[in-house]
Amino acid sequence: MPEQVLELPTAWGRLAGSLLLPEGAGPWPAVLLIAGSGPTDRDGNTPLLPAPLDNLKRLAQGLAARGIASLRYDKRGVGGSICPGLSEKALRFEHLVDDAGLAARWLAQHERVGRVSLVGHSEGALIAALAAGAADAQAVVSIAGAGCRASTLMRRQIEGNLPPDLAAPAVEALSSLEAGQPVEDVPDALFLLFRPSVQPYLISWFRHDPAEVLSELEVPVLLVHGAADPQVGPEHALALHAARPDARLKIVEGMDHLLSLKGDIPAGTHVVAGEVAAWLQGLDVRLAA
Known part of the structure; x- marks a missing residue:
């Protein structure tokens, strides 16, 4: 199964x-x-x-x-x-939402492709949900997606990991950005997290509540989450499921945020691929009936 490398022209570059x-x-x-988030490439590496992880590859x-x-x-x-x-x-x-929509629309025009669904990992799950409408997506798959605003997740992580003298100004900064x-005044110890150049992105990201976005989608949804995810725990999948009770929910025992199953990424991606493929193929059958 050889891959085809593509370069899609855009208004900003390629x-x-x-x-x-x-x-x-x-x-x-x-x-x-x-x-997902950060400078992550097409293969899931950062x-x-x-x-390298190569989890998306x-x-x-x-x-x-x-x-x-x-x-x-x-x-x-990237x-x-x-x-x-x-x-x-x-x-x-x-x-990033616009870029996902552009790529999905290109894919949908390919002669060997039928309907297109959007599959997002971590932060990419929210991007997928937001891009689904403009992309005319058949369905959305959230893998290890957060069930709350990014600012809320960051607040929980900060309060659980930083000493009080740093947690307090960090939480205050989050509240301002929300x-x-x-x-303006970011402590040196928090500069990497709240540097002025990244604040506009954080403000734009914090606006979106994943549970609310999923609840408003008019396409089928699959939620896949690792039970051993230390970054975005399985309770997030339950929160998303509460917002979309008709969604298919699959909690994978032993899988972490990087799609590693008890330390084995090939094993984890094997399970996720099987779940996603079976659900999508069943969806095609139901829609054709």
């Missing part, structure tokens, strides 16, 4: 990605794979971690083996997605 089709003529159900391969085509891409300004003049200060969360107000 969006680079990899198209992976199953064996045969198709047309195939297809998914757009959307990576320079913030000491070694492995997920794409697992889906192709089960008859599901996929397109995964480098986020704007890897091959060249964005001349891009500055952190100018980036907004909605830009209200759309930049923070």
Whole structure:
């Protein structure tokens, strides 16, 4: 199953990605794979971690083996997605939503592809839900997606991990950003988290409540979450399910946030690919009936 490397022109530069089709003529159900937060590339790798994960690449391969085509891409300004003049200060969360919509619409026009669903991991789950309407998506799959605003999740993590003398100003900064107000005096110890150049992005990100967004979607939803996720615990999947009671919920025992099953990423992505493929193929059958 050779991959096709793509470069999609955009108003800001180019969006680079990899198209992976199953064996045969198709047309195939297809998914757009959307990576999580930070400088994460199409394969799920980031320079913030000491070694490559390739979790999204492995997920794409697992889906192709089960008859599901996929397109995964480098986020704007990451890897091959060249964005001349891009500055952190100018980036907004909605830009990432726009990019997902563009990629999904391109995928939907491919001659060997049928309906397209959006599959997002972590932060990408919210992007998928927000982009679904403009992309005319068949369905949305949330993998390890948060069940609350990013600011609420950050507040919980800060209060549970930082000493009180740092937690207090951090929580105060979060409250200001939630209200759309930049923070001028950031303590040196918190500068990396709340540097002025990233604050506009955080403000744009904090506006969106994932549970509320999912509740308003008019397409089927699948929720996949690891029971051993230390960053975004399985209670988040339960919160999303409460907002969308008709969604399919799958909690994977032993799987963490990186889709590693008891330390084994190939095993974790194998389980996730099987769950996503079976659900999408069953969805196609139901819609055709």
